[in-house]
Amino acid sequence: MILITIAQKFLPVCSNIIVNFTCRTGSSDPYCIVKIDNEAIIRTATIWKTLSPFWGEEYTVHLPPYFRTVSFYVLDEDSLSRDDVIGKVSISKEVLTAKPQGVDGWMNLTEIDPDEEVQGEIHLQISVLGYGDIPRKLCCQVLEARDLAKKDRNGASDPFVRVRYNGKTYESVVKKSCYPRWNESFEFELDETLADTGLLSVEVWDWDLVSRNDFLGKVTVQNRHFLESLEIWFRGFPHVLKRHTILKEGTLGSLRLQLRLRDEVVLTSSHYKPLTELLSQSVGSQLNGNWPDFIMLIDETTTAESRQEVANNLVKLFLGQGLVKEFLDVLFKLELEKTTEPNTLFRSNSLASKSMESFLKVAGMQYLHRLLGPIINRIFEEKKYVELDPSKLELKEAGCAGLHRQQTESDIIQQSSSLLQSYLSELLTSILQSASYCPLLICQVFHQLYLRVQERFSDPDLQAAHSNVKFIAVTSFLCLRFISPAIMSPKLFHLREKHADARTSRTLLLLAKAVQTIGNMDTLACCSKEPWMVCLQPAIQQGITQLKDFITKLVSCHKSEDLELQTRMSLQCGTMEKEGFLFLHRTKDKCMPMKSPFKKYCVTLSKDTLSYSRTQHSKKSSFISLPKIRAVEKVEEKCFGSANVMQIISSEDSGQQETLYLDCKSVNELNHWLSALRKACSHNTNTMSCYHPGIYKADRWSCCHQKEKSDPGCDKTRHGVTLQEWYDPLDADLEAQLIYQRLRSVKHAMRYCSINILGLYQKKVDGLSKLFSILQDLHDAHAAVEEEERSKNKNVFLELQT
Template identity: 25%
Template sequence: MAVEEEGLRVFQSVKIKIGEAKNLPTYPGPNKMRDCYCTVNLDQEEVFRTKIVEKSLCPFYGEDFYCEIPRSFRHLSFYVFDRDVFRRDSIIGKVAIQKEDLQKYHNRDTWFQLQHVDADSEVQGKVHLELRLSEVITDSGVVCHKLAARILECQGLPIVNGQCDPYATVTLAGPCRSEAKKTKVKKKTNNPQFDEVFYFEVTRPCSYSRKSHFDFEEEDVDKLEIRVDLWNASNLKFGDEFLGELRVPLKVLRQSSPYEAWYFLQPRDNGSKSLKPGDLGSLRLNVVYTEDHVFSSDYYSPLRDLLLKSADVEVPVCPLAHAALPTCGPVPSGLFVLRTLRWGEGPPDTPARRGGRAHDLQVVCCDPEVMGPPLTRPGAGCRGGEGTGTPTTTTQAQVFPPGQEPRLLWWEGAGALLLHACPPQPVSASAAHILGEVCREKQEAAVPLVRLLLHYGRVVPFISAIASAEVRRTQDPNTIFRGNSLTSKCIDETMKLAGMHYLHVTLKPTIEEICQGHKSCEIDPVRLKDGESLESNMENLRQYVDCVFSVITASGVSCPTVMCDIFFSLREAAAKRFQDDLDVRYTAVSSFIFLRFFAPAILSPNLFQLTPHHTDPQTSRTLTLVSKTIQTLGSLSKSKSASFKESYMAAFYEFFNEQKYADAVKNFLDLISSSGRRDPKSVQQPILLKEGFMIKRAQGRKRFGMKNFKKRWFRLTNHEFTYQKSKGDPPLYSIPIENILAVEPLEEESFKMKNMFQVIQPERALYIQANNCVEAKAWIDILTKVSQCNQKRLTVYHPSAYLNGHWLCCRASSDTAAGCSPCTGGLPANIQLDIDGDRETERIYTLFSSYMRKLEQMQEACGSRSVYDGPEQEEYSTFLIDDPQETYKTLKQVIAGVGALEQEHAQYRRDKFKKTKYGSQEHPIGDKSFQSYIRQQSETPAHSM
């Protein structure tokens, strides 16, 4: 769900690692320890919560969180809570990072001091205010000035203790006067619509009746101000809660026209002072905030096409012609057609006369303007295409030298002629490989590359090409694919994207059993607790390892096809490079499927969504031991005991030192790396896509039933959307996917509830409230995606609910009335992947742009290697360049493509800058980031393309 702006889409996302807290204040009691957890908040809306770490003043969380941000925000906040013996939660402190400051901490572990939390620290929201100064003639004929202060609305007020009943006080204040007035209370909303006007007398009436004799500035208007305070009406004895204030000096009214603007609420000037820094402890965080500005697809065509060609450079793929031939009749005029000679034709010494392969054929290039009779499609049984026309004497035959022969791609029934003729190029000369060379970390290049290539079906040939190149550079088969190369990172990312469901189906039941069993599996004699038996622990661990090993080796038929195709190419490249090593075809595959896929998932199941949180210390230790054993079993190393640094692990491994385990691993690896193997399990099998608690409104299926709100457990598969009372209970209601006609947000005014959406069915709509805006977006996206291909999907819908006999949005009285608003655009109907090719290309552009200096250095290195064979400069030696000339050509194209996109971004920034107004709803007065925004928008591009 992107934020739509004129001409482009804006995507926001954040990836957070919550490390640990230190030196929290002691609990005021004999125990002094605390049970703490941490939350992640967009402003004050909680979107994630860690597990509770008990009895610690330095709790370690070790949790990762990623989300797409569906709305604007000012602060990314982290609250540390303490849960006392009565299970009541109290805030210890918080960390609040302004949005414009997030880049300062980008992808760096940083310690933040916890700050005190009170009403002033929690101020948020904005107010729309209008002021007008006018002259009024009193009954006695005296002229005076009166101020009309109109408070129109507020947005985004904080919710206090689960409720928000706001009202505003408007005060005209000065050195010797203070006059206050109050609005009505708006119940149950943090976006109140007040639209109330208050009048204040700015100057006292004087004896002058002529306007020329009166000047309101004589009253020292510069010292007068309008103050608006927002309060939350409370029935508690402690009084109303402060929500924020704004102050407007009346000197802004020196203009004759009315003054109207949006203001951010601010804390009080005399707000309570926080404790000294460090008194509340500190929190270690790693935050990666990304904001993508994505244009329409046409803007990315040059760079995207260049990246997609990266999968083709290892084979001759330069097209000389591509003519779509009709089933019969002449070839359409204007096409440049290549005529290929039949087998045995041509001069005596050509490969074709010697009976070469199809790609050894001689090629005759014919211009349609100088041809005789028209070409027609060859008859059945012809392996290579040949035209029936006779070329004139102006046509010349071209015989390609060895290594540059054309490749013919036209077999019976293909209906097209495609010839290629160019020498093979190394993959290191491709745009995708160059991105990996210039990026500081291979991972940051691999993520958008794999997503883009996977989206366009080019990931297998590209990974095959870079893997083959890496294997050719490897000298020792024992170190194959062991480094953090671009190949390894790309395969890792592919397995995460394409193999997540496979991983869940294979491991999740066993991981859940281990987490719930809490059996002691410690086999290190030094770590044994009192009363534990080493033999019993070894048996518990052996049973777990056997169970995990069995489910993995039996899962070969479920391995995704794209992973199998990659494993096949790895196996072939390794076997060809190290022909004397019979095991290398297995270790090449096991180094990924075991060492980089199954073993890490067992070790840290929360990172692969196998568990909701980091596991407890005992379970984590058990999973570590299981992961070590599985990793060693899968590696097929010849010396098993040498694989372990710990003697107790070597002793434990003797349980598995049998040939049946090695045979099972080899059979599994053979199956997932077989040529042409396809996954027999299709998307027709039920696949769990998402589940969790939400609140739903009764649908009114019973005539006299109450339409109240209830908490239910929702489950979505590729077949149906169901809810039940609790997890594991039988479904109370089921909606087949084909009955979902639309999934759209529901306006807050319908039920005075935030984060609601509706699942529209043929008979009625199911109204659901998610826990926060991030979850609401995730549910809307996945429900829209799985129902995208439904033939009866709606084009219009009602954005509000049907209540009290009419639709709140359009006031239509019939509950079957057609919708009044167009449905929003859906997502691609792809059950495994949701990839936006344009967004990934934009990310790659951003990387190229940020590493422009390295691209220029790589160009210089290509030029240096082309003309100079002596010692190379140190800054050039880090680049992998196999073909300087081809690499230079690609670099030139990359820089040109990045430059064109940079110009588009610069033009967009200039256009937006011209339209920006301080005090508008988008940029309210009091926004400390506005000056930063002005500076960013006015900066010239960092690189001159």
């Protein structure tokens, strides 16, 4: 199962797609490629030697409003030859729009039909010549095409255009280009008797000398549209005349998809100010002894299905307002009032639990990486066989103890116990040392939680029985919901680029179990369920003592006056920084060298600049000022023999244009860097609307064959496509919009709750009418924006496409 969040952020509209899928295929080493309109944006990790892969990967993608389809390709990785495509699932934007609640279920993979795999656009100018008694002619000028499919081994195609009308056909070819420029006109006798049945057909094919020609796309225009001259980019569609034999449905396997599209109009900040102020007052009211009425209403009216999403939005909103500590304290208070049994405290998927999970992921990811990175890397590199459960032991996997002696079960268990204790000891040492660099905000939140629980269970008669509750409250989040999940699935927390193999996964699972047992602070319960864990009991018992010491130190950190401690607030979200080693080539007026021009540099993206140096700590470095960047785009594979090269086009003060090329290790690393740079340059004003995906070499552009270096680009820029990362700056307006939509959808439930449910607690919601008035004002503001958009689009010519 893969959890992929594909979201969109563009002004004034925001669209979110949430995807969750599992795959059943006949492949042995499957992975998935997720494409938006034939643009690969995500590659999942390969799951080795399995027929039922589980990925569980989560992504959020911001897209422009004109995307058409989301496609999932399942491939079988092959180290010796080209990866085999098993099948795909494609879902159109129209299907997602028609189902606002989302698509949820198993979907059969379909066979890849080459004549259906159409991408790209063609630029046509159509006009009618002749007046009066002069016979009228239809003139079709084929100007250019862009982003055509790559059909040849050289990473390009040899596209020829075939124009047909009224029984007459013209053809023209351009060699080795996916961005051909024909600039040719074709004239036909206009048959006005054909009315709506007359069609102008424009097909594009890849010319091949030996094998059959490959279909690239087709456009048809009806006769009735010839009365007016028009010039437009047409999107190609599949060839309906040719079909391959389709396999029986379901034979390729299936994907379980949970897919939802959300389009949101994001207003200006002034529209959301009354709502954020009202929610902030509700959180701040408890400081004066008042009841946090609106937060309690949201808690009571949030369903299990939407709780995680609501928690994410509220945490980010209050982080932006500087009130996340107070917000979480309100939820702790509400949760503790409902709980009478300390053993179940914060164990349910309540709004408090979900909000703390979200908070830790947003504010604590850098802390988690520093804490777990060394031990996770050690386990991945050593790949030791570790197993404690006798029913799961495999002697063949363990290998030989010596030259002639096979290991026994007791040997393996003893060896595994020693290894796990070693890993656990290293991890606990790292946890103990982490109090010095844990973000101050996290320390403060855990301090509040610690005190709230201590106050709630302070009965002197039960003090001995409840002595561990205040520690377990902290570990239930820190260990059970943050550290342990990251150990079990390091890929999902960005600790590793790939999923672990079966052997490493088992080691990680056993280590996570030990951490969970320590977090529960109850060795007897674990050993009764899994008696084979008894061998770790001394290490676990020692770990419980160490963890208590750590928590005591952690919740006291908020009192420190140390300046370094106070500056640890910078570790929370909101920083747009990225660093890594990439292969780099910079060019001004230089000719592209014949050999590989790339050299390894440490590249750093900071708030204002993109800098690079030969070593990570080198003092001498070159940099590009972010406001001078005009485009950040991919480069064609044929240019450098790599599919993961990006280009950064910037302008110098003199007006001269400069291009920096970066070669990344994978499509995911490529898209992460593209995304980070695009977001960092989102407010640049002098951006390019088109660019060259090729390179200028041998006095011409490799993509469209134009000879002038200053020639306008042949492909449109995709600066609207970005990936959401945990270190992204907060978008307060977007979060406020999502909360507004949520409150509006439960407006009637909130009214009912305020009268019938909160009355049982003898609580009264003050200002509920004010909240409803604010929601109505936002509704009216959205209606005004929609009306303005309709008036703008009233006279816009719609794209002609059959």
